[in-house]
Amino acid sequence: MEDKCFHRLPNGNEVAVLGKAKVFPNPFFYEPSPLARIAATLLQQSLPVLKEGKMFGVLIVEHKGELGYLQAYSGQLEGVSDDGFVPLVFDYLQSDGYFKTHEAEITALNCEIETLKQSDDYAKAVKKLTDLKVEAQKVVAEAQQAMAVAKQLRDERRKKTFVSEDEQKGMIRESQYMKAELHRTKKRCAALLEAAEAETEEYKKKIAQLKNIRKRKSDELQRWLFSQFTFLNAKGERSDLLSIFRNYYLQHSPQSVLATHFATIGEQATLFPPSGTGECCEPKLLQYAFAHSMRPVEMAMFWWGEPPKTEIRQHGQFYPACNGKCKPLLTWILKGMNVAANALETENEQSIDIVYEDPDLAVIVKPSGMLTVLGRSNRQSVETILRQRWNDNDTPIIVHRLDMATSGLLVVARNKQAHKHLQAQFKAKTVKKRYVALLSTKLLDRIELPKEGTISLPLCADVLDRPRQIVDRNKGKTAITHYKIIGKTPLADSRYSEAVKVELCPITGRTHQLRVHCAHPEGLACPILGDMLYGKRADRLYLHAEYLEFTHPTTGKLICFEKKI
Known part of the structure; x- marks a missing residue:
């Protein structure tokens, strides 16, 4: 057949x-x-x-x-x-099957939870509690204010003229009464609030119980489902x-x-x-x-x-x-098959270019394809190379990072004091960085796009596909990039003969920030050439950190470095 x-x-x-x-x-x-x-x-x-x-x-x-x-x-x-x-x-989607039957139970729990959360009685109980809190604060504040005014009057009375013993006793009784009355007021308010909180707590407790039941049923159903998925x-x-x-x-x-x-x-x-x-x-x-x-x-x-x-x-x-x-x-x-190695995880032999070095720090040029710090693979990293060069396995040296595929300038520390000082500069955003990226010439087709501008798209990790990042306006962290479109430039690449050069200045330093801001439809809508995560393959990722400016941790002088791609 x-x-x-x-x-x-x-x-x-x-x-x-x-x-x-x-x-x-x-x-x-x-x-x-x-x-x-x-x-x-x-x-x-x-x-x-x-x-x-x-x-x-x-x-x-x-x-x-x-x-x-x-x-x-x-x-x-x-x-x-x-x-x-x-x-x-x-196939778990049969209408009368195990999964759909138990999924319906979970859906019913969702409806019950939502009905409770949206019920008029619950809303009234919450409003009553909120109003009581406001009223209690007001009543207590008024009592405290009255006490303060009465005390001020008593103090002024004592300063102005002679106060008899009986009058003095009267002032003491007044003070004691007002303190006791404040205590009674607080106690009455606390009792009212306790009753109102108990009323709302009944609803919260019921909702929490239903959520626990829902979670248990959901976990059990998920566990059952995963046990049914068997693979050869x-x-x-x-x-x-x-x-x-x-x-x-x-x-x-x-x-x-x-x-x-x-x-x-x-x-x-x-x-x-x-x-x-x-x-x-x-x-x-x-x-x-x-x-x-x-x-x-x-x-x-x-x-x-x-x-x-x-x-x-x-x-x-x-x-x-x-x-x-x-x-x-x-x-x-794939166990048992002859599968090609993942080029991102295999060993590589590359070198770094040290453009500046003194007893406190060094500035190096990282090549594309090299890790900044040692990862889980056997690939070389800037950190391992420099630790071998300096025979130093303890001092924290990495101050900031570049993606493995990104090339360009990195500053590294050679002692704890320099490391702390440089990190503080990055945290305070006083370090100036400029990147250059090469994008497809299709970028110039976007005639509505300003030649210079700012991109602000909040980013967070895609938890199901790290290290990929996603734009998330609810959970994402603020990410801001200034860009400037320079123009066309020839490119010696096996897939592309020309590109558009764009300068990028990150204000924040989120993972893959520049790559996402270039590729996202609400950014430049044009991935960086060679970006295999967010765009298309090329001979390399054409993103390069070309300019770095910071204050020397020992001399206090402003120093800058530039290295063209």
Whole structure:
């Protein structure tokens, strides 16, 4: 019987000439092959433009001696037929199934919680408590003011003339009475507030109880769901999501298994996968291939449709797999396959250029592709090179950082005093920094964009795909960048012959700030060339820290450095 999910590639002989990859591409760092691009184009031709964008993927496979491809989409999709797409690894969406039945219970709890929070009685109780607090403060303040006035009058009476013993006793009694009355007033107010708080507390207690029940039911349902998602790997082994994630973090980061992302099953602690794990393109495609005796050859994922408001996604652009949901899972699924190394994690041999050095600090030029500090991989870093050079393993030297892909000027400290002084300058924002970025010439098509301006977009980490950053106006931290468009410049790159030079001056120093501010639709809407996270690949990321100005921690003199890209 013909497999409806297996799509033959056209002109088989001509396609075969393109060749197949000798190793399976690393899903976290890859360049789509010609075969993968052909399959992606064929899929794109069948897709409508989506108002709410979606990640799609293709997997080149060998099936019964024939080369073809599988296609998938991440999550759920409305408005597009499922015909020809690989199915869910586990279909949990039947209307009368376990998941939907228990999901309905959680939805009912949500409604009950919201009904309580929005009820007139609860609103009245909250208003009553608020009004009582205001009234109590007013009454107590008036009593205290009356006491102060009475005391002032008594003091003035004593200063002006002789006060008899009886009058003196009367003044004392007045003072004692007013103090006692203030105490009684506070006590009455406290009693009224206690009663009002008890009334609102009943509602809060009920809401909290319902939330606890909801959380328990939600965790139980999520745990059940993850236990139903079972996956094959290239070795033919089968395991569920809970076990895969727990074993991954035990092997790669044991401390994570002791962190806060826990759900307790009896005496067993299990790291919960993020919601939606197992529903991305990559695991769906590989599972179908393994389950139907197809050999995976190459894979590619692309975004189709409008981007989300927070994330940066380009229509038709290819993207790597996400780290939060896919890295533990794909690491296990691909076990036993010959997978290309992740170039971002492999060893590299580079050198740094020291442009200034004295007993207190050094200013260096970091090349693109080098880490500032030692990471989890075996890659060289500025820190390790300088510690070896200075034979110093204890002194804090790193004052600020550049992204691994960014090149340019860095100041590093050589003693604790210099480190503290330089850090204080960065914190006070007295250090002047200027970057130069090369963007696509399409930037000049935006005739409405001022040649100079300021971008302010709050940023925070994408917790499911670090180190990617997203724009979040609720949780994000303030991020401000001044920009100046300089103009066109020739570029010796294998993909681009010219670019637009833009000067960028960050006022704040958020992770990937300049990269996101360039790429985001509310920023320059034009990714920096070579930005594989937010834009398109090039020979390198064309972002360079070319100017640095700060006060020397010992001499107090203002010093500046400039290094063109």
